[in-house]
Amino acid sequence: MPEPPATTISSGAAPALDRLTGRIERRARGRSPLLRMARTAGAAACVRESARFAANELFRSGTRTYTLRQRDLQALIRHPLLDAFVLEEIFRARTYEPPPEVSERIAGLGRPPHVLDLGGHVGLYALYALTLFPDADIVSWEPDPRNAEILERVRSLNGLELSWQVVRAAAGTEEAEVDFVSAFQLSGLADQHAATAVDHQALVDDSLAFLGASQMMQPVSVRVAQRDALPDMCAADLVKIDIEGAEWHLLADNRLKGMKAQALVLEYHLEACPAPDPMAHLEQLLRAAGYRLVPQGHAYHGAGTAWAVRADA
16 A cells, blocks of 8 residues: 655646645655645545545544546545545556556557456445446456445446446455455455565554554454456456455466456565565566566555556557
8 A cells, every 4th residue: 555645646636635635745754643634635635525525534434425536436435544545546646547558558459448356445446447448347356345345335336237246255366265364455365464464564654653543453354265366367458456465376377378468457565475586576477477567656665566568469
């Protein structure tokens, strides 16, 4: 979960709130209350009900409905703290904004893309994809029961049951029942959570200290279904992967050579990587599957995002 840079302004965010967020960020310098105000203002800028969003985030708790600024799509946000940062990450910091080469390739399909969303959380990436590709078909995988409930409600709220499928399962390379740590946007497989939790805690200690007592930092252990994600990966046009360290298992599967996707974007986690040089290992795995990295991405505490396109296109 990156901390959005103050200089990044989304075309879909409210300009006045964006400028306010930038000013607060520059003054904060590690001061937790100001950082929380900055994060709240940045997230509030992404929805049309900005004032109500900010009041709910700072002073109330519960799940509320908002309309995105970029398109008449509705999102559900759990207050306080649980989802606001993902909203800001995606719609203000634009962590998943496609590089020009990716946009050109998707446009070159001549039809709406089939988007696979591994790590669907509460549907915010899927909603962002729909602002880019309004007629896209989307399949979101989400194993966390608490997240999946909100994800399905968001799908129904927008009347997208026919074009947006939700799979309540962890993405893996085989069918199984697995131990899972339910921690909202920090959720992940139990065997990966210990590694990624170190980086998440470093981020909290360094710049998001006000999260320390929140529900985000109080995980719950559950058993969930794991399903083989490779068939869906091979059938998609655009693949997004954000599965808190489990991405390395998927990328190492030889069946990736059968993927037809024009592009993929993933959040990678350094501590969960089985190789000493994660970026070299990532490039090697993608090259073996027929993909090459595109020079656009974000790096932050122990993780980052990376884009890749088919090398033979």
